[in-house]
Amino acid sequence: MYAVLFDIDGTLLLTGGAGHVAFAETFREVFGVGEIPTGISFAGRSDRAICRDIMQHSGIEPSVENWQVFFEDYRQRLQRVLSELEGTVLPGVIDLIETLEQDDNTAIGLLTGNTEFGAMAKTSAYGLGGRFAFGGYGDLRTNRNDIAADALLAAQQYARGAEGERELCGTMVIGDTPADVECGRSIGAYVVAVATGSSSVSELAACGPDLVLADLTDAEELLAEVEAAAQRHCP
Template sequence: MTVLLFDIDGTLLHAGGAGQAAMELALAEEFDRREKVHGIPTAGRTDRAISADLFKFHDLALTDENIEKFKRAYFQRLPHALQNLGGAVLPGVPDLLSALSGDVHWLLGLLTGNFAEGAALKLRHFGLNEHFGFGAYGDLHVERNDVATIAWSETQRRRPLALPEEVWVIGDTPADIACGRAIGAKTLAVATGYYTLDQLKICEPDFLCADLADTEAILDVFRGALPKMAK
């Protein structure tokens, strides 16, 4: 049995900037903060970390009450932003997930910086939600490594005999590779997000590819046969 923990943005799909747009709209309409945001990176980071930076940028108090209000406002606006901004599922993802979902050999979960509800809204919008039985999300933690720790304990709850080396973390950023390594998992990096093959190669993932389009090759990787990496 092999456990596959997938990142969402840049790995399974491109949301077309919907997450950022919905967050900015939430801040404008619920908190009257309309200044154009700049200098806040999002790739590979948790929504908790991004929110903290947004609050600081807008000089908003980072209270539990404000965070809850912000999350509610964001979730209300995200479906509309997803409709309007024309994101897409990334190449090969539906075929790969279908191949994995039909087989008890695999256990599929999410390891994402998204808020849990944001993750569900994005996956539902693109018809991918049914594939994932569990996940670890970016609601509480600033550091992605802490999210990976949760993903690993959620894995152990479901598969008490699982070993870290039977786990793959699949993502599009150096942070995905680092957090996979932090829990002892294998890592597959895919260059369909913000980072190029060369930038990801430096991080030394166990496997690196340009995209997930070649279903059989990716399945071979997860089965333990490591074909040649993308150049």
């Protein structure tokens, strides 16, 4: 089985900043933090790491208990904010997913800094719910490379468990930030960078992915790699 792991924000879809809005509301209402401190980046990072950084900058103990308080409130706000903001599925995403779904040797999963709940809420809100069989998420991890390792393990377990005795024979990571490129490298994946999020084609190219795309409408080379990798490695 060949696994294709998708990042969510800026790769599959744009929510109009739902995560940021829900984070800001939760910190304001629950922790009394007026504004998210400037300089805390959201792109390509795990929710757990973003939460920790905001707490540290705001004099709040970044404890497990405070994470749980944050998350209980955040999940409810995120659901509401997702329904209020206008976002979009990015160009080429639906066609690419449908093409990959037709390939019996390929399975698609998620590799995201979102919590698992946030990942399900965002994909469901944009009609992509139920299409990703496994994933790595940002509930526990502050380092994206660790999330990539989780996603790889989940893909290996899915390959063995779902269809008998299959082995994972290759992995592709598709994401929109330098952090996606780095974490894809860290698990030995073929890395596709797509410039539909916060980084430009040239910024992404400088990180050394295997392939850089302006958007996912131009997926011929990506699909050719999936096919070639399956022939090279998958029995």
